[in-house]
Amino acid sequence: MEKLEKFYRTRADFPDWMTEEEWNKKEIEIIKECLEPKIKQSIEELLHGIKCSLSLAIEYDEENGVSVDIRCQGEESEKLGENKNLHSCRSSSVGFVVEFPDGTVVQRNNAKETLVATLRVIGLNRVAAFRGCTFAGIPLVTRTRRGDGDNKWQEEVDGWYVYVNMSNQRKIDVLHMLSDEFGLGLVVKSEDGRIFDNLNDNRIKGKRQMFTVDGGGYFNKRSCVLEVVKRYMRQHPETTAQQLMQAFPVEIQGSYGVVRPVSWVQQQQLLGKDFLRRYFMDANDLIKTADGQQFAVSNQWGDTFQRFIDCAKKVGVEIKEI
Numbered sequence: 216m217e218k219l220e221k222f223y224r225t226r227a228d229f230p231d232w233m234t235e236e237e238w239n240k241k242e243i244e245i246i247k248e249c250l251e252p253k254i255k256q257s258i259e260e261l262l263h264g265i266k267c268s269l270s271l272a273i274e275y276d277e278e279n280g281v282s283v284d285i286r287c288q289g290e291e292s293e294k295l296g297e298n299k300n301l302h303s304c305r306s307s308s309v310g311f312v313v314e315f316p317d318g319t320v321v322q323r324n325n326a327k328e329t330l331v332a333t334l335r336v337i338g339l340n341r342v343a344a345f346r347g348c349t350f351a352g353i354p355l356v357t358r359t360r361r362g363d364g365d366n367k368w369q370e371e372v373d374g375w376y377v378y379v380n381m382s383n384q385r386k387i388d389v390l391h392m393l394s395d396e397f398g399l400g401l402v403v404k405s406e407d408g409r410i411f412d413n414l415n416d417n418r419i420k421g422k423r424q425m426f427t428v429d430g431g432g433y434f435n436k437r438s439c440v441l442e443v444v445k446r447y448m449r450q451h452p453e454t455t456a457q458q459l460m461q462a463f464p465v466e467i468q469g470s471y472g473v474v475r476p477v478s479w480v481q482q483q484q485l486l487g488k489d490f491l492r493r494y495f496m497d498a499n500d501l502i503k504t505a506d507g508q509q510f511a512v513s514n515q516w517g518d519t520f521q522r523f524i525d526c527a528k529k530v531g532v533e534i535k536e537i
Contacts, residue, residue, distance in 0.1 A: 218245055218248070218249060219245050219246065219249050222241070222242065222245050254273075258271070267287060268287065269285055269286065269287065270285070270286045270287070271283065271284070271285055272284040272286075310322065310323070310324070310325055310326055310329060310406050311326060311329060311383070311386075311387060311403055311404060311405055311406065311411065312329070312403070312404045312405075312406060313329060313333045313390060313401055313402070313403055313404075314401065314402040314403075314404065315336065315399070315400070315401060316399075316400040316428065316431050316432035316442060318431075319336060321333045321336060322406075326383040326386050327370070327379050327386070329386075330377075330379065330386045330389075330390070331370055331372055331377055331379065333390060333401075334355075334356060334372075334377060335372065335373070337393065337397070337399065338499070339356050339372065339373060339375045339377070340375075341397070341497070341499060342355060342356040342393065343356045343357060343358075343375065344497070345392075345393060345396055345397075347389075347392040347393070347395075347396050348389060348392060350368075350378045350380075350381065353368075353369075353378055354378070355377065355378050355389065356375050356376070356377050356378075357375065357376055357378075358374070358375060358376065359376065360376050361376075367380055368380045387403050387411050390403055391403065391411075394433075394438065395435060395437075395438060397497060397499070397500065398434075398437065398438035398441035398442060398495060398500060399438070400428070400431075400432035400433060400434045400438055400439075400442050401433065402432065402433040410433070424436065424536055425536070425537045426439045426534050426535060426536050426537060427534070427535050427537060428442050428443060428446065428532060428533070428534055429446070429532060429533055430533070430535075433537065436516040436517075436520045437495075437513075437514040437515075437516050439520075439534060440473065440512060440513070440514075440516060440520075440523055441495050441500060441512045441514075443523075443527045443530075443532050443534065444463065444473070444474060444502060444512050445500075445502070446532055447462065447463075447530055447531075447532060448502055448504075450531070452505065453505050454504055454505055455504050455505050455506045456476070456504045456506055456508040456510070458504075459474060459502070459504055459510060460474065462530050463526060463530075464526070467519065467522045467523055467526050468513050468515065468516070468519055468522075468523070469519055471490075471493055471494075471513040471515050472513060473512065473513055473523065473526070474502060474510040474511065474512055474513070475494065475510060475511055475513070476508060476509065476510055476511075477496075477501060477509040477510065477511050478509075480494050480496070480511050493513060493514060493515050494511035494512060494513055494514060495511055495512045495514055496511055500512065
């Protein structure tokens, strides 16, 4: 089984090395090579001494485990008959549902359509700036079609090219990465309501703490802070720069502050401090106060996050750990 384990590690680390179809084909080849001799030997030992001729059907999936159907030879198994054309252990199109904190729900006929529809809600021009992962060097959303002439890689959407030729799990991971990058607070669920954890983050960094804001969303620490500040400004649009700093005092976070004027962040960067990457600087994430000043929200949160939870409560926003 060492060969199969190595295959799965390779697939996780280099998902774009092959197409989904090529990965599936290779997986079946390795499974046959590794398992068929062992299964044959085990079944021969189990059936030793049985006189009648039998037909065996074995099915397996991660969720339901193993099922076995035994029939007399010549008697067709209903279960086997239903799956005569089965050639892959993977579903070709497992759908999922994406929920936004504002109540927007995206669900289409299959995973690809749901991914594309979700990206449209986020904004394709916004996603085009995302570089959290690329596919053979190609961004998730770009104005350029892949140059090898094979149109299966990308879907043309509203003048953009969206990379869609990836596994369903990869689509879910990408949505989680986008959510973290832009502080979107997305919740990705299976069609029966189970929440998909961010497997990519779990694999690399260990399980993250996740939180709800006023009972909704699915936020890590930094995206939670961004959502709270945005929510506060939606509820109090008359807030001035001074009032914003009073509502979210600098000392809650420490040296970076909860919010800082964009001009201050840029000045620190000019002084040689690596500050731009320590704040949400995307145009959609900047906070504009009633007196016309722009603020950026810090993304540097660790042990000081409990102080922010207490601060949020004082301004009328409740944060709870999931």
